[in-house]
Amino acid sequence: MIALSQDILAEIAAQAEAEAPNEACGYLAGRDGVALERYPMTNADASPEHFSFEPREQFAALKRAREAGLELIAIYHSHPATPARMSDEDIRLANDPDTIYLIYSTPEDRIRGFTVTRDKRVLECEVQVTAETPR
């Protein structure tokens, strides 16, 4: 399970809208399955159908999380025109079985979470949206 606040969800939705028709993406940093910070990232693919991170930005996000005593617990991206489910491309590119992949669908206004095993099985991960960001 992953918990994130309404505020973080609203920020993801706003970023998705701002970057449409391309996919928006980023990291959530936190601990113990609770997201505490959002790090928006550039979609290096600038594509409506897939995304990738810039290695330099990725390194900066990792550093920022470490300095805050947090871990990068989830990777999120938006689906500007399709439902919140893992596309074939998403599954293919999901190479960290310990990361939660969050997908926010703009048309559905919904976020769902998934993990992907090493043998590419997709498991749904419950997303709990909380009223406030816990401290």
Ligand SMILES: [Zn+2]
């Ligand atoms: Zn996707």
